[in-house]
Amino acid sequence: MSAAALEVVDLCKTFGGLRAVDSVSFNVPSGSLTALIGPNGAGKTTVFNLITNFFRPDTGEVRYFGASLTGLEPGRIAALGLVRTFQSARIFPGMTTLENALVGAHLQVRAGPLRQMFWSGQSRREERALIRRAEALLELVGLSAERQVPATELPMGAQKLLEVVRALMARPRLLLLDEPAAGLNDSETAELAALLRAVRANNITVAVVEHNMSLVMGVADQVVVLDAGKLLASGTPAQMQSDARVIEAYIGQDEGAADA
Ligand SMILES: Nc1ncnc2c1ncn2[C@@H]1O[C@H](COP(=O)(O)OP(=O)(O)OP(=O)(O)O)[C@@H](O)[C@H]1O
Numbered sequence: 145m146s147a148a149a150l151e152v153v154d155l156c157k158t159f160g161g162l163r164a165v166d167s168v169s170f171n172v173p174s175g176s177l178t179a180l181i182g183p184n185g186a187g188k189t190t191v192f193n194l195i196t197n198f199f200r201p202d203t204g205e206v207r208y209f210g211a212s213l214t215g216l217e218p219g220r221i222a223a224l225g226l227v228r229t230f231q232s233a234r235i236f237p238g239m240t241t242l243e244n245a246l247v248g249a250h251l252q253v254r255a256g257p258l259r260q261m262f263w264s265g266q267s268r269r270e271e272r273a274l275i276r277r278a279e280a281l282l283e284l285v286g287l288s289a290e291r292q293v294p295a296t297e298l299p300m301g302a303q304k305l306l307e308v309v310r311a312l313m314a315r316p317r318l319l320l321l322d323e324p325a326a327g328l329n330d331s332e333t334a335e336l337a338a339l340l341r342a343v344r345a346n347n348i349t350v351a352v353v354e355h356n357m358s359l360v361m362g363v364a365d366q367v368v369v370l371d372a373g374k375l376l377a378s379g380t381p382a383q384m385q386s387d388a389r390v391i392e393a394y395i396g397q398d399e400g401a402a403d404a
């Protein structure tokens with residue numbers, strides 16, 4: 145058995161002439177919360193897209209609990225328990241907050257379509273259990289009162305928290321979160337931090353792309369830093385905070401970018 149939930153080995157991806165991801169290798173230890181940080185355009189989201197096969201890497205390999213993911217469809221990867229969220233929240237319109245959370249459980253419902261058609265006792269029990277779990281997770285992120293509200297009416301921060309809840313409803317072994325705190329106010333960010341700690345306490349491995357440094361430093365076990373497509377450094381939050389290369393990459397961004 146591999147001790148790594150994820151092994152990213154020498155991944156490369158070019159778009160036209162741009163080396164968006166350039167020979168990147170790192171591990172996500174099982175049970176850890178690993179943060180992937182770096183300036184805008186560093187290649188963080190592209191790494192997630194390569195891990196989940198939304199894009200095929202030019203070269204390199206990704207192993208998930210020791211097994212290669214090469215050539216697997218994104219849906220198949222999700223069904224294996226490697227579940228992701230997107231940088232901009234993807235909320236299903238025409239559904240309530242609770243219904244949006246329940247969509248995440250689709251991968252998990254064991255009763256087949258025929259059984260569901262007859263709405264057997266077992267599917268009803270499964271559905272009730274799913275609703276209880278969704279409500280518990282919504283409670284954890286402070287969205288209980290909004291459970292019957294159309295999800296598109298939620299503020300952006302709440303939609304992003306809902307997306308994390310929906311991903312958790314799929315019972316992931318490894319959760320990839322792309323900037324879950326972007327657009328969250330302080331109290332929502334605190335709810336997210338509490339949720340991330342609860343997730344890790346439940347032995348779910350997490351890799352999170354995040355610009356909010358106080359969140360990263362407060363919850364991460366390991367930090368992986370990308371810059372211009374390359375792995376710049378990796379280590380503990382404290383090591384990365386005092387690493388001259390990391391500080392320089394961020395100072396460079398502050399001078400050059402207005403949208404960070
Ligand atoms: N589908 C694509 N086609 C062409 N170029 C792309 C594509 N996706 C990403 N890129 C480019 O690859 C580089 C890395 O982008 P990526 O989105 O991975 O960065 P990021 O680290 O997630 O940045 P941010 O913090 O702004 O989200 C950027 O220069 C981006 O413009």
Ligand SMILES: [Mg+2]
Nearest residue numbers: 188189190231
């Ligand atoms: Mg990104």
